[in-house]
Amino acid sequence: MPLPEAEFLEAKSLLQALLRLDTSNPPGNEKPAAELVRSALAADGIEAVWLEPSPGRVNLVSRLPGDGSAPPLLLSCHLDTVPADPARWTHPPFSGLEQDGFLWGRGAIDMKGFAVMALTVFRRLRRSGRQLKRDVIFAAVADEERECEFGSAFLVREHPDLIRAAICINEVGGFSIDVHGTRCYLIQVAERGLARLRIRVPGRPGHGAKPCPDGSVARAAPILQRLAEARLPHHWNEPAARFLEGIIRLSPPVEKAVLSALRHPALGHFLLHHLIPPGEKRLALQSILSNTVNPTVIRAGEAINVVPSEVIIEVDGRVVPGSSSAELIAETRAILGPEPVIELLHEEPPTVFSPDTEVFAAMKATLQEMDPGAEVLPYPIFGVTDSRNYAKLGTTCYGFYPLPLPAGLEFSALFHGDDERIPVEGFRFGIEALERLVLEIC
Ligand SMILES: [Zn+2]
DSSP states (O other): OOOOHHHHHHHHHHHHHHHTSOOBTTTOOOHHHHHHHHHHHHHTTOOOEEEEEETTEEEEEEEEOOOSSSOOEEEEEEOOBOOOOGGGOSSOTTSOOEETTEEESTTTTTTHHHHHHHHHHHHHHHHHTOOOSSOEEEEEESOTTTTSTTTHHHHHHHOHHHHOOSEEEESSOSBEEEETTEEEEEEEEEEOEEEEEEEEEEOOOEETTSOOTTSHHHHHHHHHHHHHTOOOOBOOOHHHHHHHHHHHHTSOHHHHHHHHHTTOTTTHHHHHHHHSOSSHHHHHHHHHHBOEEEEEEEEOOSSTTEEOSEEEEEEEEEEOTTOOHHHHHHHHHHHHOSOSEEEEEEEEOOEEOOSOSHHHHHHHHHHHHHSTTOEEEEEEESSOOTHHHHGGGTOEEEEOOOBOOOTTOOHHHHTTOTTOEEEHHHHHHHHHHHHHHHHHHO
């Protein structure tokens, strides 16, 4: 059912107010945003639990009770954002400006837009007085953009009973892409795991005034290059396969043949790098089919006149479903040789959720009813979200932030990008789609 215009305008101005609050992480400072959300809940007489594990870092959790005949649903959003450099934006990133059919601001996509969609649906459920089968839980959390330590990880560790649910609806999925003229909505069903590495490269220390071709810096240079250019082996995994099957179905013959060739167990890896031109598309495919290693932190040297005895390289390693940190380390070792010391700093396994569920079917049906002719595909993301923490409680999590995007405007450019903005009509569509889904499954 269409959302009454007055309620849509209220949602829109709430989103604009949230976009005007700078919750860039670091430092986060989600508190003013959480206050705004709490007062919106209070306007409908809904209480929320306020959890502040560190000053200014706030999580809000609220619950509408069902009759208990089905297990709870969690609607989760985070209130922090990545930082924004105003010099690179067309409009100031914390303006919440409405212009050209968009609401502009850091967080419009990631993910204050969904926060207001979920909040609006939650308040309307309460107002309707409808009897629910499931408890519906609304959580607005902190710190997703760093380590989730003050947000979902904290909730899962310290307050699991507040957020324990059978299903979680979260971000990085539900948006549309254009596949050869077909609008295609991607619902997230998998996230890669983490394997953060530290590589130590020793070398002969010396005086900066004398050349040092066997020093640590000289030895680190080819290692950095090999890491940055690494093409680790393919791991043909189920979530990537399901996604690519869908894309292949929608592709013209030549593209069909190319993508189908990637399945080849021995040659797929080679073909990816020879048949698909360099660029975003190849990198995206590489990231769902292979483990990746990205050198992101380099530490060496204190004084300009001393050759350091060691270079430390920290590597953001990501593990596709079906692989493991141990495998990623072995693959890294194979490209670096026996010498450098590789330490595993932190690991988290990949998370995979089945698309063969009633909830997935309901999400797909909702999108296709609201946007006839559109396709819906399960989709593995190459990053992570709060879902990996909720998964530890046995929750099945989907990225379902319904958002039709105009052809030519890509989610990947908006997500953490300059000029982040949400189409106003897409925002309306998202509220309506989410409400239909929640009514259907709850
Ligand atoms: Zn996010």
